[in-house]
Amino acid sequence: MPKCLICKTDYLPFISFGEMPIANGFLTSTQFENEYFFSLQVGHCPNCHMVQLVEQPDREMMFHDDYAFFSSTSKRQEIHFKEFAKSVADKYLSSDDPFVIELGSNDGIMLQNFASAGIRHLGIEPSKNVAKVAIEKGVNTISEFFDEKLADIIIEENGKADAILAANVMCHIPYLHSVAAGFKKLLKPDGIIIYEDPYLGDIVEKTSYDQIYDEHVFYFSVASVSNLFEQHDLEVVDVAHQDVHGGSMRYIIAHKGEKEISESVNIQRIKENELGLHLPDTYKNLAKGIESSRTQLLELLTDIRKQGKRIVGYAATSKSTTVTNYCSIGPELIEFISDTTPIKQGKYSPGTHIPVKSHKVFKSNYPEYALLFGWNHAKEIMENEKEFMESGGKWVVYVPEVKII
Numbered sequence: 001m002p003k004c005l006i007c008k009t010d011y012l013p014f015i016s017f018g019e020m021p022i023a024n025g026f027l028t029s030t031q032f033e034n035e036y037f038f039s040l041q042v043g044h045c046p047n048c049h050m051v052q053l054v055e056q057p058d059r060e061m062m063f064h065d066d067y068a069f070f071s072s073t074s075k076r077q078e079i080h081f082k083e084f085a086k087s088v089a090d091k092y093l094s095s096d097d098p099f100v101i102e103l104g105s106n107d108g109i110m111l112q113n114f115a116s117a118g119i120r121h122l123g124i125e126p127s128k129n130v131a132k133v134a135i136e137k138g139v140n141t142i143s144e145f146f147d148e149k150l151a152d153i154i155i156e157e158n159g160k161a162d163a164i165l166a167a168n169v170m171c172h173i174p175y176l177h178s179v180a181a182g183f184k185k186l187l188k189p190d191g192i193i194i195y196e197d198p199y200l201g202d203i204v205e206k207t208s209y210d211q212i213y214d215e216h217v218f219y220f221s222v223a224s225v226s227n228l229f230e231q232h233d234l235e236v237v238d239v240a241h242q243d244v245h246g247g248s249m250r251y252i253i254a255h256k257g258e259k260e261i262s263e264s265v266n267i268q269r270i271k272e273n274e275l276g277l278h279l280p281d282t283y284k285n286l287a288k289g290i291e292s293s294r295t296q297l298l299e300l301l302t303d304i305r306k307q308g309k310r311i312v313g314y315a316a317t318s319k320s321t322t323v324t325n326y327c328s329i330g331p332e333l334i335e336f337i338s339d340t341t342p343i344k345q346g347k348y349s350p351g352t353h354i355p356v357k358s359h360k361v362f363k364s365n366y367p368e369y370a371l372l373f374g375w376n377h378a379k380e381i382m383e384n385e386k387e388f389m390e391s392g393g394k395w396v397v398y399v400p401e402v403k404i405i
């Protein structure tokens with residue numbers, strides 16, 4: 001029986017998605033033979049309520065030197081992080097020479113805002129090729145994984161931090177106790193940790209199971225996050241729901257007893273209880289909802305193809321890998337996936353091997369249907385794709401329910 005990564009309690013998975021490839025492992029046809037697969041299963045710890053992957057693939061397989069995710073490719077993301085950085089600077093950086101650290105700083109999308117304001121900063125980004133882009137932009141970055149040991153080194157070289165930030169990173173890290181212990185040491189007495197990740201409550205409410213893939217080891221709630229940090233003498237002092245990534249939660253954490261706890265923490269915990277995030281039945285129902293979503297989506301796509309109509313996938317996201325593999329959606333249903341990221345074009349989707357082509361190819365001969373893998377950017381995408389819709393094109397979506405728009 002698997003043991004909870006946070007509290008070591010035994011638990012059972014509530015769903016198995018079967019053998020899955022690396023979600024962001026877009027590959028060439030010569031790499032098909034050696035493609036890496038692992039068993040994607042998720043469970044809920046009955047003791048500390050952390051929802052987590054049962055098996056984690058080798059980290060080197062995920063965050064390697066060819067890692068293909070650059071944050072700055074989305075305009076909406078750029079605006080989001082600019083606002084994020086501004087709120088940190090306005091609220092929390094009042095000392096004479098503040099120092100800001102970001103875990104998983106990617107191509108510097110957030111820290112560039114501090115760099116341009118002349119604020120002392122350090123990005124920690126494990127993917128070397130992504131870190132290089134940040135350094136070229138003038139963002140101080142080291143290529144490492146963050147843990148307690150690295151915290152010691154940073155303190156020695158730079159001193160303690162006023163703010164430690166992370167966006168869509170904490171849920172990637174299996175050894176969170178070492179990270180939390182590192183935070184405890186690295187944070188100034190009145191410093192603040194702010195991080196955000198996809199929110200479990202949204203996954204449960206929207207059946208957005210495509211949030212579940214190799215990189216996301218944990219699916220956080222305010223309850224499970226509070227429990228984790230309390231063990232390190234840190235506490236959640238504020239939370240704020242964010243609309244990015246299909247629903248995220250921002251957690252604001254401080255040394256225990258140092259800051260006033262906002263009412264929003266309690267309000268959110270009450271909401272989580274109402275949603276039943278602490279109850280095993282909630283996850284049984286989620287599993288049923290996921291299975292039913294798969295049946296409906298597969299039937300809809302098969303039906304469209306039987307009518308002789310074309311379907312193209314829209315946005316080769318990491319999320320799409322869970323959907324295509326779990327639902328067995330291959331090139332016989334989806335002609336290709338349209339994506340604007342040059343590094344993915346000409347490659348194939350992980351596991352299902354659907355070709356990825358440029359947006360130009362999509363525009364040159366519109367299909368009747370586009371399967372919207374980037375549903376969390378639906379508004380932005382639909383505004384940009386008026387021409388497709390004017391040509392009679394329709395969208396197939398599957399979150400929160402399977403339907404044609």
Ligand SMILES: [Zn+2]
Nearest residue numbers: 004007045048
């Ligand atoms: Zn636990």
